[in-house]
Amino acid sequence: MSKVAFHTLGCKLNFSETSTIGQQFLKHGFSIVDEKEKADVFVINTCTVTDNADRECRQIVRRALRNNPNSFIVVTGCYAQLRPDEIAKIDGVDAVLGSNEKFNLFSYLENFEKKELSCIYPPRRIYVSPIENLDSFNPSYSTDADNRTRAFFKIQDGCDYKCSFCTIPLARGKSRSASPEEVISEFKQLLKAGYKEIILTGVNVGDYSSSLNRNLALNLDHDQDYNLYKLLKMMLEVEGDYRIRISSIEPNLLTDEILDLTANDERMCNHFHIPLQSGSREILKLMQRRYRIEDYQNLIYKAVNRIADLGIGVDVIVGFPGETEENFLETYNFLKDLPISYLHVFTYSERPETKAIEMANSVDPVERKHRSNMLRILGAKKKHEFYQKMVGKELSVLFEHENHNGLMKGFSSNYVRVKHSFDHELINKFVKVKIKEVDENICTTENISINESINIQAG
Numbered sequence: 001m002s003k004v005a006f007h008t009l010g011c012k013l014n015f016s017e018t019s020t021i022g023q024q025f026l027k028h029g030f031s032i033v034d035e036k037e038k039a040d041v042f043v044i045n046t047c048t049v050t051d052n053a054d055r056e057c058r059q060i061v062r063r064a065l066r067n068n069p070n071s072f073i074v075v076t077g078c079y080a081q082l083r084p085d086e087i088a089k090i091d092g093v094d095a096v097l098g099s100n101e102k103f104n105l106f107s108y109l110e111n112f113e114k115k116e117l118s119c120i121y122p123p124r125r126i127y128v129s130p131i132e133n134l135d136s137f138n139p140s141y142s143t144d145a146d147n148r149t150r151a152f153f154k155i156q157d158g159c160d161y162k163c164s165f166c167t168i169p170l171a172r173g174k175s176r177s178a179s180p181e182e183v184i185s186e187f188k189q190l191l192k193a194g195y196k197e198i199i200l201t202g203v204n205v206g207d208y209s210s211s212l213n214r215n216l217a218l219n220l221d222h223d224q225d226y227n228l229y230k231l232l233k234m235m236l237e238v239e240g241d242y243r244i245r246i247s248s249i250e251p252n253l254l255t256d257e258i259l260d261l262t263a264n265d266e267r268m269c270n271h272f273h274i275p276l277q278s279g280s281r282e283i284l285k286l287m288q289r290r291y292r293i294e295d296y297q298n299l300i301y302k303a304v305n306r307i308a309d310l311g312i313g314v315d316v317i318v319g320f321p322g323e324t325e326e327n328f329l330e331t332y333n334f335l336k337d338l339p340i341s342y343l344h345v346f347t348y349s350e351r352p353e354t355k356a357i358e359m360a361n362s363v364d365p366v367e368r369k370h371r372s373n374m375l376r377i378l379g380a381k382k383k384h385e386f387y388q389k390m391v392g393k394e395l396s397v398l399f400e401h402e403n404h405n406g407l408m409k410g411f412s413s414n415y416v417r418v419k420h421s422f423d424h425e426l427i428n429k430f431v432k433v434k435i436k437e438v439d440e441n442i443c444t445t446e447n448i449s450i451n452e453s454i455n456i457q458a459g
């Protein structure tokens with residue numbers, strides 16, 4: 001039996017798509033092995049957000065060929081879509097597939113014979129469609145990442161926004177979504193497979209179904225105005241013991257309806273990840289984001305006032321061109337005062353073909369690092385404060401399979417990491433725990449009572 005191994009870079013979306021690529025190999029009689037094992041085919045699913053995508057890709061190729069010099073190396077993903085020629089020049093790469101092509105890999109690569117190609121230099125096969133042709137939607141979800149507890153379920157792809165720092169729309173194309181029927185059917189399958197937490201992922205999840213008509217071309221009697229709220233309502237009609245988490249949502253797309261739904265249905269996680277990117281009015285404008293600082297602030301207060309113990313994560317970029325010390329401090333102070341629970345801090349780095357790369361007043365890399373450190377410290381403080389607020393409260397935790405030296409870990413609905421002494425009975429169950437204290441980056445529990453299990457009637 002031929003073997004295939006994978007290396008995935010970047011976000012959860014990429015991981016879920018690697019799983020889907022893996023399914024194609026399984027269907028063709030391959031077995032999937034760990035990347036440290038000898039594999040006949042080695043697939044690298046790249047990311048464009050990675051700082052040194054090119055160098056990183058080279059290193060991975062070299063490592064794969066060290067394991068098996070005859071491995072057929074396929075590079076795909078966002079970086080492959082953006083820079084196919086650059087990748088094709090990397091020594092050892094046999095084929096480059098774009099964002100569309102990776103889902104039909106076997107129709108492009110009917111054989112994986114490395115030797116046949118070695119006489120041509122560079123011997124690469126490049127299959128990358130132009131970005132304007134990226135309009136199909138390929139549903140994906142990651143499986144077995146943590147033994148069937150949480151599944152990352154892709155419901156949307158691409159983005160129509162024009163944030164000046166971002167290359168994702170160039171690599172993934174226009175916004176498009178799975179049809180509600182597809183979502184519900186896959187959702188039921190995931191529940192049937194035993195997943196308890198379904199994390200809705202996409203490039204711009206809140207924009208779900210903006211172009212639904214394209215996907216529903218064959219089913220035109222459907223409501224064309226389908227949006228994320230309606231989809232969530234439909235998903236919640238499915239009975240079962242589960243909860244739904246939205247991986248990330250743009251602030252302008254987090255509607256009152258979604259807030260109310262989250263407040264009123266405990267199967268919706270009381271947790272949102274809402275990118276801010278900058279707390280400076282001026283920089284936000286240069287970034288071409290679609291909201292103002294005051295809109296963001298109002299949204300956060302409205303959300304925490306409406307939803308009990310809401311956890312809020314925030315993405316922020318430091319060192320954007322033109323960001324003065326004063327602009328940075330505006331961001332710092334804005335975040336310091338907001339009732340949020342953690343930060344994801346990104347240091348700005350120049351990306352080809354973006355508007356931002358042309359902008360004046362680039363920030364010195366040392367200063368970028370310094371600002372990034374300041375925000376990371378603030379983020380750690382915010383998280384600790386939020387965890388501390390949970391002490392004495394009862395949270396519903398989904399415990400995972402792994403045994404960490406006699407301890408098991410899980411996430412609460414509001415995204416608090418919790419540990420408890422290992423008990424096989426608690427695995428993959430929603431368990432009400434009382435938080436005892438905060439032990440560094442994790443909460444400890446007092447007592448435990450297993451929620452009544454509801455039979456899954458999915459499918």
Ligand code: SF4
Nearest residue numbers: 159161162163166168
């Ligand atoms: S919303 Fe902005 S940052 Fe996010 S993917 Fe779209 S263009 Fe990029």
